[in-house]
Amino acid sequence: MSLMDTSSRDGLWLRSAVDHYERGLTLYASRLLGDPDRALDVVQETFCRLCRQRRQDIEDHMAQWLFAVCRNIALDVMRKESRMKPLTDTRIASEEAAGPSPSQAMEQRDRESQVLNAIASLPTRQQEIVRMKFQHGLSYRQISEVTKDSVSNVGYLLHHALKSLREQLNTDPARPVRS
Amino acid sequence: MMETNDMPYQPAEDPDLTAYALGELDAEQSKKVEAKLGDDARAREFVDQVRQTASVVASELKNEQAPGLTSQHHRVIESAMQRGDRTQRTLRRVRVICLALAAIILLAVSVGLFLPGLGAARYSASPAVPDASRFSYNSLGAPAPYGDALHEPTETVPSAVSPGNRNNLNSNAATNAERNSRLKDLGYVVEEHNNRVAGTPTDHVTMGDMTTLFDGEQLVGAPDPGAAFNTDTFDKIKDNSFKRATDHPLSTFSIDVDTASYAIIRRFLNRNHRAPPRGAVRIEEMINYFRYDYTQPAGDDPFSVNVEIAGCPWAFKHRLVRIGLRGRRVEQDVRPSANLVFLIDVSGSMRSPDKLDLLKRSMKLLVNELDGDDRIAIVVYASATGLAIPSTSMDRKQTVLHALDQLAAGGSTNGGAGIELAYKVAAEHFIEGGINRVILATDGDFNVGVTSQSKLVRMIETKRRSGVFLSVLGFGQGNLKDSTMEKLADKGNGNYAYIDSLDEGRKVLVEQMGGTLITIAKDVKIQVEFNPANVAAYRLIGYENRLLAKEDFNDDAKDAGEIGSGHTVTALYEVVPPGIEVPVAAVDELRYERPAKEKKPHRKSETAHGDELMTIKLRYKQPDAERSRLMRTHVSDPGTGYAQATSDFKFSAAVAAFGMILRDSPYRGTATYGAVAELAEEGIGEDKGGYRRQFVDLVLKARSVDNR
Numbered sequence: 001m002s003l004m005d006t007s008s009r010d011g012l013w014l015r016s017a018v019d020h021y022e023r024g025l026t027l028y029a030s031r032l033l034g035d036p037d038r039a040l041d042v043v044q045e046t047f048c049r050l051c052r053q054r055r056q057d058i059e060d061h062m063a064q065w066l067f068a069v070c071r072n073i074a075l076d077v078m079r080k081e082s083r084m085k086p087l088t089d090t091r092i093a094s095e096e097a098a099g100p101s102p103s104q105a106m107e108q109r110d111r112e113s114q115v116l117n118a119i120a121s122l123p124t125r126q127q128e129i130v131r132m133k134f135q136h137g138l139s140y141r142q143i144s145e146v147t148k149d150s151v152s153n154v155g156y157l158l159h160h161a162l163k164s165l166r167e168q169l170n171t172d173p174a175r176p177v178r179s
Numbered sequence: 180m181m182e183t184n185d186m187p188y189q190p191a192e193d194p195d196l197t198a199y200a201l202g203e204l205d206a207e208q209s210k211k212v213e214a215k216l217g218d219d220a221r222a223r224e225f226v227d228q229v230r231q232t233a234s235v236v237a238s239e240l241k242n243e244q245a246p247g248l249t250s251q252h253h254r255v256i257e258s259a260m261q262r263g264d265r266t267q268r269t270l271r272r273v274r275v276i277c278l279a280l281a282a283i284i285l286l287a288v289s290v291g292l293f294l295p296g297l298g299a300a301r302y303s304a305s306p307a308v309p310d311a312s313r314f315s316y317n318s319l320g321a322p323a324p325y326g327d328a329l330h331e332p333t334e335t336v337p338s339a340v341s342p343g344n345r346n347n348l349n350s351n352a353a354t355n356a357e358r359n360s361r362l363k364d365l366g367y368v369v370e371e372h373n374n375r376v377a378g379t380p381t382d383h384v385t386m387g388d389m390t391t392l393f394d395g396e397q398l399v400g401a402p403d404p405g406a407a408f409n410t411d412t413f414d415k416i417k418d419n420s421f422k423r424a425t426d427h428p429l430s431t432f433s434i435d436v437d438t439a440s441y442a443i444i445r446r447f448l449n450r451n452h453r454a455p456p457r458g459a460v461r462i463e464e465m466i467n468y469f470r471y472d473y474t475q476p477a478g479d480d481p482f483s484v485n486v487e488i489a490g491c492p493w494a495f496k497h498r499l500v501r502i503g504l505r506g507r508r509v510e511q512d513v514r515p516s517a518n519l520v521f522l523i524d525v526s527g528s529m530r531s532p533d534k535l536d537l538l539k540r541s542m543k544l545l546v547n548e549l550d551g552d553d554r555i556a557i558v559v560y561a562s563a564t565g566l567a568i569p570s571t572s573m574d575r576k577q578t579v580l581h582a583l584d585q586l587a588a589g590g591s592t593n594g595g596a597g598i599e600l601a602y603k604v605a606a607e608h609f610i611e612g613g614i615n616r617v618i619l620a621t622d623g624d625f626n627v628g629v630t631s632q633s634k635l636v637r638m639i640e641t642k643r644r645s646g647v648f649l650s651v652l653g654f655g656q657g658n659l660k661d662s663t664m665e666k667l668a669d670k671g672n673g674n675y676a677y678i679d680s681l682d683e684g685r686k687v688l689v690e691q692m693g694g695t696l697i698t699i700a701k702d703v704k705i706q707v708e709f710n711p712a713n714v715a716a717y718r719l720i721g722y723e724n725r726l727l728a729k730e731d732f733n734d735d736a737k738d739a740g741e742i743g744s745g746h747t748v749t750a751l752y753e754v755v756p757p758g759i760e761v762p763v764a765a766v767d768e769l770r771y772e773r774p775a776k777e778k779k780p781h782r783k784s785e786t787a788h789g790d791e792l793m794t795i796k797l798r799y800k801q802p803d804a805e806r807s808r809l810m811r812t813h814v815s816d817p818g819t820g821y822a823q824a825t826s827d828f829k830f831s832a833a834v835a836a837f838g839m840i841l842r843d844s845p846y847r848g849t850a851t852y853g854a855v856a857e858l859a860e861e862g863i864g865e866d867k868g869g870y871r872r873q874f875v876d877l878v879l880k881a882r883s884v885d886n887r
Contacts, residue, residue, distance in 0.1 A: 012453075012456075014260045015260070015453065018253075018256060019451070020447060021247055022245075022247065023245035023247065024245065024402050026245045026246050026248065026457075027245035027246075030245075030246060034202075034244040038423040039246065040246060040248055040249065040252055042250070042253075043248060044248060044252040044255055044256060047256045047588065048259040050257060051256070051259040051260045054258070093322070106378075115235060115236060115240075116239065116243075119240075120237070130236065130240075131240060133201070134233060134236045134237040134240050134241075135240035135241065135243065136239070139203060140198065145264045154193070155194045155195075155197065155198045155203065158194075158197060159193075159194035159196075159197040162197055162229055163191065163608070164235065165232055165236060166228055166229075166232040168629065169232065172293065176562050
């Protein structure tokens with residue numbers, strides 16, 4: 001009987017989308033712009049545009065739609081402000097999960113920053129694609145729809161990115177899980 | 180991809196291998212790559228390396244904290260949503276019918292935007308809208324009054340992002356256009372909502388849209404209209420309908436002691452400030468979350484049966500029958516030794532304070548309750564599966580506590596392999612006559628290792644026969660595979676709880692440890708036979724996914740629910756007495772039959788047990804038995820009014836009504852949040868632990884965010 005019925009009904013898909021993609025998009029936009037504040041505005045605008053879409057028009061390609069729109073707005077902002085800053089490797093404050101002993105925690109932090117540093121050393125486009133793939137879980141095809149590269153080009157960039165990362169990290173196969 | 184002719188094949192130069200390793204190839208391409216892998220060890224090694232690197236990179240990146248939007252940003256999005264909503268409903272028609280008009284209005288609104296004060300003024304000056312239509316429009320979910328909506332963008336859209344302003348104009352134009360055709364539109368929308376019948380072909384698109392948006396039940400398998408984007412997965416639930424006692428005298432179901440649904444609902448309301456998806460609302464789990472003061476079982480019976488009948492609070496002509504079971508309580512100091520294997524998901528998705536950290540803290544509470552005869556092992560699973568702690572006697576608690584501290588999340592999940600290992604460890608340390616149990620703790624995201632749900636369920640079913648029971652503890656949100664987890668626990672002779680706070684962890688793992696860990700009876704089934712002489716129709720509230728065919732009751736091969744030490748299980752039936760009209764939903768099944776009242780009453784019941792309302796039959800097996808035993812109780816209605824009912828009765832009725840509202844059940848009758856809060860308040864009783872008080876608060880919270 002009230003205004004909030006919207007929330008439980010047709011507004012829900014939008015709300016779910018915001019819940020689900022908010023963090024991913026803010027992270028993505030922050031990396032693109034190198035400025036978290038501006039990134040938040042861009043993400044806000046992305047969601048506002050989403051609100052004007054018909055659900056059935058985009059729900060089967062929601063992720064790439066959001067990332068593509070977010071990217072376009074971000075590029076727009078950068079162009080307008082002529083501040084094409086390269087991606088910075090400022091790490092956004094990370095909460096260390098409580099638990100590991102101090103030495104372990106440090107080890108883990110080291111390894112994390114090692115991975116992040118390695119990513120930061122990649123060419124900009126590769127960084128973006130690596131993040132889309134491994135941070136945001138987009139497929140090659142989805143990435144290609146966001147960046148307008150061909151799928152095989154995405155594959156090529158990612159292949160080389162992973163190769164450089166592997167060389168830098170010299171991955172130790174036993175590491176990923178404590179056992 | 181392209182090796183040159185003179186050079187030997189270099190796996191490291193082949194992007195197809197990377198794509199294959201990352202699961203990006205289709206079946207045909209994969210086959211080609213697999214052919215290459217078959218005769219090239221280096222290629223295989225390369226694929227492994229890619230996967231390892233990918234998993235390290237993914238788990239580190241997933242750990243990165245994102246800056247969240249501020250509440251200011253959220254407000255702007257919220258108002259865009261509401262404008263968008265209204266836009267959606269009419270924009271399409273408006274676009275076709277009056278494009279030109281829209282353009283003129285666009286101009287008008289843009290003027291309005293630059294003069295925000297005019298927004299409200301123009302609203303009050305706009306043609307009068309009858310109150311009734313505003314009311315019905317609102318009931319369909321219209322947002323705040325238009326004046327506010329017009330104000331919002333000028334105040335809050337940051338000027339830095341200019342495209343936003345332009346586009347906001349568009350949606351306001353639509354809002355305005357809509358305003359012009361609102362009255363006509365209102366009737367139209369109302370009609371669509373109520374009838375869900377397709378009209379003319381041109382309307383069809385809109386209508387399909389509407390039903391999808393409005394009717395959760397249309398979305399089979401995904402009752403939450405937003406479920407496609409939030410990856411929490413909840414199964415669809417359809418309310419049990421009224422059945423006529425003459426046609427269906429038997430009602431059969433399996434008991435269920437799960438409590439997860441209540442905690443999930445609480446999470447939605449308290450954390451997300453919105454009503455939960457309907458599929459997440461399992462009324463029986465909500466009712467069973469609370470303790471009721473049922474009598475201790477007498478003699479050798481593993482549980483007591485308690486029946487109470489009184490007026491139904493949401494349908495005053497109906498009766499409400501509450502059937503309560505209480506499992507015998509096994510005291511902590513006489514309980515058998517425990518052999519527990521924790522199977523812990525340490526995949527990247529578990530890295531969150533409300534997941535792995537909470538689990539670790541909850542587990543420590545449990546470890547502190549165990550003693551020297553008990554054993555704990557911990558198996559972790561992510562990209563790889565490992566035994567974090569071999570089965571360790573509780574003489575050495577510190578070892579376990581320390582190891583718990585060391586657990587950290589990273590990698591992706593392969594639930595299947597973990598379950599294998601956990602059951603293996605449990606079997607190796609099997610305690611005859613003891614508590615042998617695997618406790619799976621996860622957010623349910625079995626995302627790697629081709630573990631389809633049905634495969635997992637089958638695996639669990641085979642494991643069940645080994646005598647090892649399963650508990651499933653759900654954590655976190657955004658990714659919760661509620662339906663998978665409930666099914667796993669169901670098939671694994673176990674229970675499913677959702678842990679959203681340390682308090683809940685304490686409740687599940689410590690306070691109810693007896694119940695959670697010690698099974699008193701298994702495969703407990705209930706069959707109620709209604710006496711058509713005294714019952715026109717009945718409806719089982721909740722237990723929708725626990726219904727059994729009437730033949731299953733006596734079939735010992737049919738799996739059913741377990742009851743643990745001290746557990747209480749409650750089922751409610753809403754009963755329509757003879758002479759009272761049976762609610763419409765029953766009409767369907769009786770379409771080609773004469774109404775019951777024209778039929779002659781069941782002769783046997785009339786003569787033999789005329790005053791009885793029903794007979795309750797229970798079948799159960801001892802935890803280690805294969806053959807079931809039968810218990811039977813005959814029940815008559817003493818005619819108690821609702822006011823005279825016990826506080827437990829009132830409280831359980833309040834919980835059921837709350838569930839029906841959240842589910843928007845057609846059977847909710849006169850129930851409202853306010854009424855539920857009142858009923859619950861009346862039934863609050865002694866309230867050990869303050870859970871009932873918390874429930875009242877939750878109902879009030881629901882009223883403030885949902886207000887149906």
